[in-house]
Amino acid sequence: MKPKDFPKEIKSFIIPKHHGKLIYRCLGCSREYGIDELLYTCPHCGQVLLIFDENFDRLKKIPGRIWRKIFDYRKMLTIPALKGIYLYHEFIGPVIPLESIIYLGEGHTPVIEANAFLQGEANLKFYFKNDGQNPSASFKDRGMASALSYINYLVQKGHTSDVLAICASTGDTSAAAALYASFLQPHVKSAVLLPHKKVTPQQLSQPLGSGAAVFEMPGVFDDCMKVVETLSENYNVALLNSKNAWRILGQESYSYEIAQAFEYDMENKVVVVPIGNAGNITAVISGFLKFYETGIIRSLPKILGVQSEHANPVYRYFLEPDAKKRKFIPVVVKPSVAQAAMIGNPVSMPRVIHLVDLYNSLSGRQNVFFVEVTEQSIMDWELLANRNGHIACTHGGESLAGLIVARKQKIVGQNDIAIVDSTAHSLKFSGFQEMYFENSFPPEFEISPNPDLINTPVYVHPDDLANVPAPGKPLHGEDFERFVQGISSKIAKILSLQKRQKT
Ligand SMILES: *Cc1c(COP(=O)(O)O)cnc(C)c1O
């Protein structure tokens, strides 16, 4: 639909204006800084920052009803810059002109209702949101679209040039960073730092394929993070980890999409997210808060953060019911199939502490909850979901396992409706499925396969077949006939197929 054909009521809003006044604000000392320069931590006290819009109140002057209409109609636009996360431009990057926006197909990922069997198992209605259907196959593309659109804007304004974007990664951040940076080459180049052997082969292939400089180092993610922090403090590089508050802004789109997918009715909804570095849950909470403050949604959904027992610092922190007595203690992580969340000292912890408090108080009750799950349950639920029509990654399995725990603990009721985040595509983590099916998990994972979930290929090669075809060596005539018959009857036997009646 062309902008001129939109209803009168919303016509003037349909193309976003960039009237925001964004600033970095420190969560530690409340100091504020302009956004002309990329900042990651407060120059005064070293805390993480969040980006706020000083003109946010202008958005409250537009009634919620009009906003809902704007977003729903915007879906009919064909302008590439507004087809992804920037459909919610006013809430994500209201200083970025449309010409600077990079759109590679991110966002608006499918929300898929679980089948009757799975809903029966979970004992409530729930949906998966398939964030693995983003361009680099994880939700990280949302944040990278935002961070790189902003960098592109700085480049176009002449504020910066020859950017070297750098990140530490458990796999998906580097895949997304390398993809978006490669779109902006030669102005932007990327370098990624990975813990050696702690990312899957698929995840390693992604930044390599995008042409990034890829470094592997000993240790775990937390060690890589320290190195990129040191690099970003001492050298002229652009840090793309979620410490970069632009990432958080982009990832808020996840919440806006959920609101829109459920016609902005957040009553009885539970949004389930896995937690690693805690950037995602920060963004999810922040996104719902913004839609709530502007009257676009009338209630705040319940948020359920899930961690593995093998990497559970956020869960542990919130175990203490008395907020004043809570103390953050980083944990030493153990191997986890939710590998992208294997983080013991989450960078966004101060943001989470700040936002959970705000979210609960605006909800008028506790509305953010945390649970921990076993490695075994992560794999079992992932595989069960995927045997029922889903494409959940291990973190999707982790989220679902967390939902089950929350049901048992009555954090989530039978009449709630859950939206479970499958943060990446199952194919990125197929190695864990393979270990499960082959019962080859190293003992540290503490996973033993449930035989009902194991699946392995059957090689069909009847003993009495002398000749079989091979590449470049096809069979002909009777040999070929015998081969096809032999294989067919073997498969029919294994599957107990009934012979078709001859008429
Ligand atoms: C990064 C990532 C997470 C964890 O998100 P955080 O923002 O680090 O908490 C979970 N799942 C997948 C697939 C990821 O790539």
Ligand SMILES: [Zn+2]
């Ligand atoms: Zn500060």
